[in-house]
Amino acid sequence: EVQLVESGGGLVQPGGSLRLSCAASGFTFSSYWMHWVRQAPGKGLVWVSRINSDGSSTSYADSVKGRFTISRDNAKNTLYLQMNSLRAEDTAVYYCASFSGWYAAYWGQGTLVTVSS
Amino acid sequence: QSALTQPASVSGSPGQSITISCTGTSSDVGGYNYVSWYQQHPGKAPKLMIYDVSNRPSGVSNRFSGSKSGNTASLTISGLQAEDEADYYCSSYTSSSTSYWVFGGGTKLTVL
Numbered sequence: 001e002v003q004l005v006e007s008g009g010g011l012v013q014p015g016g017s018l019r020l021s022c023a024a025s026g027f028t029f030s031s032y033w034m035h036w037v038r039q040a041p042g043k044g045l046v047w048v049s050r051i052n053s054d055g056s057s058t059s060y061a062d063s064v065k066g067r068f069t070i071s072r073d074n075a076k077n078t079l080y081l082q083m084n085s086l087r088a089e090d091t092a093v094y095y096c097a098s099f100s101g102w103y104a105a106y107w108g109q110g111t112l113v114t115v116s117s
Numbered sequence: 118q119s120a121l122t123q124p125a126s127v128s129g130s131p132g133q134s135i136t137i138s139c140t141g142t143s144s145d146v147g148g149y150n151y152v153s154w155y156q157q158h159p160g161k162a163p164k165l166m167i168y169d170v171s172n173r174p175s176g177v178s179n180r181f182s183g184s185k186s187g188n189t190a191s192l193t194i195s196g197l198q199a200e201d202e203a204d205y206y207c208s209s210y211t212s213s214s215t216s217y218w219v220f221g222g223g224t225k226l227t228v229l
Contacts, residue, residue, distance in 0.1 A: 035218065037163075044223040045155070045163065045206050047216060059217040095162060102151035102210050103168035110162055 002026040002106045004096050009111030016086050016115070022079040022096030022108055030054070030074035033099040036081050038092035039110075048094070049081065064090075086115045120219035121146065121207055128227040134195040137224045139207030140188055145219055147188035151210040154183060154192045157223075158203045166205075167192060194226070202228045 008020040022034070036048040049060045049070040058070050069082040079096050093112050097104035122140040129135040139146065139154075146152055152170045155163035165174050167183035170190060180195045190209075194201055207221040 037220075044204075045157075045208075045220045047208075047218040047220060050217055061217075062215045101169065102149075103153035103165060103208075104155070104163070105165055105168075105174070107162040107164070 002098070004098065004106055004108035006094065006096055006108045006111035009094065009113045011114045011116065012086055013117050014087060014115055017082070017084045018086065018113060020081040020083065020094055020096075020111060020113070022081075024077045024079065024098065027098065027106075029072075029077040029098075034070075034072060034079045035097045035099060035104065036070060036079075037095045037097055037104070037107075038090075038113075039095070040089075040092040043092075045095075046092075050099070051079070083113070086113075088115050091115050120211065120213075120216065121209060121221035123205075123207060123221035123224045125222070126225045126227065128229055129197045130229045131197050131199065133197050134193060135197060135226065137192045137194075137205055137207075137226070139190040139192070139221050141190075141209055141211075141219070142188055144213050145209040145211040146185065146190050146207075148212065149210050150185070152183065152185060152190040153208050154181075155206045155208065156203045157206065163206065197228050199228050202226055 003025045005023045035050040051070045067085045071080045093110040095110045096108045098106045154167040157163045171183045211219045
Protein backbone atom coordinates (compact mmCIF):
# COMPACT_ATOMS: atom_id res chain seq x y z
CA GLU A 1 0.00 0.00 0.00
CA VAL A 2 1.33 3.41 -0.97
CA GLN A 3 1.79 5.74 1.98
CA LEU A 4 2.99 9.32 2.15
CA VAL A 5 3.33 10.76 5.64
CA GLU A 6 4.18 14.43 6.11
CA SER A 7 5.67 15.87 9.28
CA GLY A 8 7.42 19.00 10.51
CA GLY A 9 4.57 21.48 10.48
CA GLY A 10 3.80 23.80 13.35
CA LEU A 11 3.62 27.38 14.54
CA VAL A 12 6.45 29.67 13.46
CA GLN A 13 6.96 33.43 13.64
CA PRO A 14 7.14 35.57 10.50
CA GLY A 15 10.65 35.43 9.10
CA GLY A 16 11.28 32.04 10.63
CA SER A 17 12.09 28.67 9.08
CA LEU A 18 10.66 25.16 9.02
CA ARG A 19 11.62 21.94 7.30
CA LEU A 20 8.84 19.63 6.19
CA SER A 21 9.42 15.94 5.56
CA CYS A 22 7.41 13.40 3.61
CA ALA A 23 8.16 9.74 4.30
CA ALA A 24 7.22 7.44 1.44
CA SER A 25 6.54 3.71 1.45
CA GLY A 26 4.83 1.08 -0.64
CA PHE A 27 6.37 2.11 -3.96
CA THR A 28 9.77 2.67 -5.56
CA PHE A 29 10.27 6.23 -4.33
CA SER A 30 13.41 6.82 -6.38
CA SER A 31 11.51 6.33 -9.64
CA TYR A 32 8.92 9.05 -9.16
CA TRP A 33 8.78 12.80 -9.39
CA MET A 34 7.43 14.38 -6.22
CA HIS A 35 5.54 17.61 -5.58
CA TRP A 36 4.45 19.85 -2.73
CA VAL A 37 1.00 21.41 -2.86
CA ARG A 38 -0.50 23.70 -0.23
CA GLN A 39 -3.98 24.74 0.81
CA ALA A 40 -4.61 27.83 2.90
CA PRO A 41 -7.50 27.54 5.38
CA GLY A 42 -10.79 27.53 3.49
CA LYS A 43 -9.05 28.02 0.15
CA GLY A 44 -8.13 25.93 -2.88
CA LEU A 45 -5.11 23.85 -3.82
CA VAL A 46 -1.96 25.66 -4.95
CA TRP A 47 1.12 24.05 -6.46
CA VAL A 48 4.34 24.89 -4.62
CA SER A 49 7.27 22.91 -5.98
CA ARG A 50 8.40 19.73 -7.75
CA ILE A 51 11.53 17.62 -7.98
CA ASN A 52 12.46 14.94 -10.49
CA SER A 53 13.25 11.37 -9.56
CA ASP A 54 16.99 11.75 -8.94
CA GLY A 55 16.82 15.24 -7.48
CA SER A 56 18.72 16.92 -10.29
CA SER A 57 15.89 19.20 -11.42
CA THR A 58 13.49 21.36 -9.42
CA SER A 59 10.79 23.98 -10.06
CA TYR A 60 9.03 26.47 -7.80
CA ALA A 61 5.96 28.66 -7.82
CA ASP A 62 6.87 32.34 -8.08
CA SER A 63 5.39 32.95 -4.63
CA VAL A 64 8.02 30.76 -2.92
CA LYS A 65 10.99 31.04 -5.29
CA GLY A 66 14.14 32.00 -3.44
CA ARG A 67 12.63 31.15 -0.04
CA PHE A 68 11.73 27.44 -0.31
CA THR A 69 13.99 24.55 -1.32
CA ILE A 70 12.75 21.11 -2.30
CA SER A 71 15.05 18.12 -1.96
CA ARG A 72 14.94 14.36 -1.56
CA ASP A 73 16.93 11.51 -0.08
CA ASN A 74 16.19 8.41 -2.13
CA ALA A 75 18.16 6.24 0.29
CA LYS A 76 15.75 7.27 3.06
CA ASN A 77 12.63 7.40 0.83
CA THR A 78 12.02 10.91 2.05
CA LEU A 79 11.06 14.21 0.42
CA TYR A 80 11.81 17.55 2.06
CA LEU A 81 10.73 21.17 1.84
CA GLN A 82 12.97 23.72 3.52
CA MET A 83 10.97 26.88 4.09
CA ASN A 84 12.79 30.10 5.00
CA SER A 85 11.67 33.72 5.44
CA LEU A 86 8.16 32.54 6.17
CA ARG A 87 5.26 34.94 5.77
CA ALA A 88 1.70 34.97 7.07
CA GLU A 89 0.49 34.07 3.58
CA ASP A 90 2.45 30.80 3.74
CA THR A 91 0.01 29.55 6.37
CA ALA A 92 -1.53 26.40 4.91
CA VAL A 93 -1.76 22.65 5.00
CA TYR A 94 1.15 21.31 2.99
CA TYR A 95 0.65 18.07 1.05
CA CYS A 96 3.27 15.97 -0.64
CA ALA A 97 2.17 14.08 -3.73
CA SER A 98 3.76 11.41 -5.91
CA PHE A 99 3.46 11.91 -9.61
CA SER A 100 2.83 9.23 -12.20
CA GLY A 101 3.13 10.78 -15.62
CA TRP A 102 1.46 14.18 -15.39
CA TYR A 103 -0.87 13.68 -12.44
CA ALA A 104 -0.71 13.24 -8.67
CA ALA A 105 -1.50 9.59 -8.13
CA TYR A 106 -1.09 9.64 -4.35
CA TRP A 107 -1.26 12.31 -1.66
CA GLY A 108 -0.19 12.47 1.95
CA GLN A 109 -2.56 13.53 4.72
CA GLY A 110 -0.95 16.96 5.00
CA THR A 111 0.85 18.93 7.69
CA LEU A 112 -0.30 22.34 8.94
CA VAL A 113 2.08 25.28 8.91
CA THR A 114 0.96 28.39 10.76
CA VAL A 115 2.97 31.59 10.44
CA SER A 116 1.98 34.03 13.13
CA SER A 117 3.47 36.17 15.86
CA GLN B 118 -6.97 34.20 -8.61
CA SER B 119 -6.49 30.63 -9.83
CA ALA B 120 -4.94 29.86 -13.19
CA LEU B 121 -7.85 27.62 -14.22
CA THR B 122 -11.46 28.77 -13.90
CA GLN B 123 -14.13 26.57 -12.32
CA PRO B 124 -17.64 27.40 -11.11
CA ALA B 125 -17.69 27.97 -7.37
CA SER B 126 -20.57 25.59 -6.83
CA VAL B 127 -22.85 23.11 -8.54
CA SER B 128 -25.69 21.02 -7.19
CA GLY B 129 -27.86 18.12 -8.19
CA SER B 130 -30.31 15.61 -6.80
CA PRO B 131 -29.49 11.96 -6.21
CA GLY B 132 -29.53 10.04 -9.47
CA GLN B 133 -29.02 13.12 -11.63
CA SER B 134 -25.92 14.04 -13.63
CA ILE B 135 -23.83 17.16 -13.23
CA THR B 136 -20.90 18.62 -15.16
CA ILE B 137 -18.11 20.79 -13.78
CA SER B 138 -16.17 22.91 -16.26
CA CYS B 139 -12.53 23.95 -16.08
CA THR B 140 -11.34 26.69 -18.41
CA GLY B 141 -7.72 27.48 -19.08
CA THR B 142 -5.62 28.60 -22.01
CA SER B 143 -3.57 27.15 -24.82
CA SER B 144 -0.61 27.10 -22.41
CA ASP B 145 -2.28 24.56 -20.17
CA VAL B 146 -5.66 22.85 -20.70
CA GLY B 147 -5.83 23.54 -24.43
CA GLY B 148 -2.24 22.70 -25.21
CA TYR B 149 -1.80 19.36 -23.48
CA ASN B 150 -3.83 16.26 -22.64
CA TYR B 151 -2.61 16.44 -19.04
CA VAL B 152 -5.78 17.51 -17.25
CA SER B 153 -6.57 15.70 -14.02
CA TRP B 154 -9.40 15.98 -11.51
CA TYR B 155 -9.31 15.55 -7.73
CA GLN B 156 -12.04 15.02 -5.16
CA GLN B 157 -11.58 16.40 -1.66
CA HIS B 158 -13.86 15.77 1.29
CA PRO B 159 -13.65 18.18 4.25
CA GLY B 160 -10.51 17.67 6.28
CA LYS B 161 -9.20 15.01 3.93
CA ALA B 162 -6.45 14.81 1.34
CA PRO B 163 -7.33 15.14 -2.35
CA LYS B 164 -8.04 11.93 -4.26
CA LEU B 165 -7.33 11.40 -7.96
CA MET B 166 -10.53 10.83 -9.94
CA ILE B 167 -9.53 11.41 -13.60
CA TYR B 168 -6.13 11.70 -15.26
CA ASP B 169 -4.94 12.61 -18.74
CA VAL B 170 -8.33 14.21 -19.52
CA SER B 171 -10.50 11.11 -19.53
CA ASN B 172 -8.82 8.16 -17.82
CA ARG B 173 -10.12 6.70 -14.56
CA PRO B 174 -7.74 5.18 -12.02
CA SER B 175 -8.46 1.71 -10.80
CA GLY B 176 -11.10 1.82 -8.08
CA VAL B 177 -12.83 5.00 -9.19
CA SER B 178 -16.47 4.56 -10.11
CA ASN B 179 -17.38 4.64 -13.81
CA ARG B 180 -19.95 7.27 -12.86
CA PHE B 181 -17.05 9.72 -13.16
CA SER B 182 -15.93 10.75 -16.64
CA GLY B 183 -13.79 13.48 -18.15
CA SER B 184 -13.52 15.24 -21.48
CA LYS B 185 -11.95 18.28 -23.13
CA SER B 186 -12.82 20.67 -25.92
CA GLY B 187 -10.40 23.44 -26.78
CA ASN B 188 -9.33 25.27 -23.63
CA THR B 189 -12.14 23.79 -21.49
CA ALA B 190 -12.11 20.46 -19.69
CA SER B 191 -15.13 18.92 -18.01
CA LEU B 192 -15.85 16.43 -15.28
CA THR B 193 -19.23 14.68 -15.42
CA ILE B 194 -20.67 12.71 -12.53
CA SER B 195 -23.67 10.59 -13.39
CA GLY B 196 -26.09 8.91 -11.01
CA LEU B 197 -25.25 11.35 -8.20
CA GLN B 198 -24.88 9.83 -4.76
CA ALA B 199 -24.71 11.48 -1.36
CA GLU B 200 -21.05 10.48 -0.98
CA ASP B 201 -20.16 12.50 -4.09
CA GLU B 202 -20.71 15.71 -2.13
CA ALA B 203 -17.22 17.22 -1.95
CA ASP B 204 -14.92 19.81 -3.48
CA TYR B 205 -13.56 19.05 -6.93
CA TYR B 206 -10.39 20.52 -8.40
CA CYS B 207 -9.11 20.39 -11.95
CA SER B 208 -5.42 20.69 -12.68
CA SER B 209 -3.10 20.79 -15.65
CA TYR B 210 0.51 20.94 -16.64
CA THR B 211 1.38 24.44 -17.83
CA SER B 212 4.13 25.73 -20.08
CA SER B 213 3.92 29.10 -18.35
CA SER B 214 7.26 30.46 -17.21
CA THR B 215 5.79 31.32 -13.81
CA SER B 216 4.55 27.88 -12.82
CA TYR B 217 4.67 24.21 -13.70
CA TRP B 218 1.35 22.75 -12.59
CA VAL B 219 -1.82 24.75 -12.08
CA PHE B 220 -5.13 24.15 -10.33
CA GLY B 221 -8.61 25.48 -10.68
CA GLY B 222 -10.18 27.30 -7.77
CA GLY B 223 -12.34 24.33 -6.87
CA THR B 224 -16.05 23.56 -7.18
CA LYS B 225 -18.25 22.67 -4.24
CA LEU B 226 -20.69 19.92 -5.24
CA THR B 227 -23.84 19.75 -3.17
CA VAL B 228 -26.10 16.72 -3.45
CA LEU B 229 -29.58 17.99 -2.63
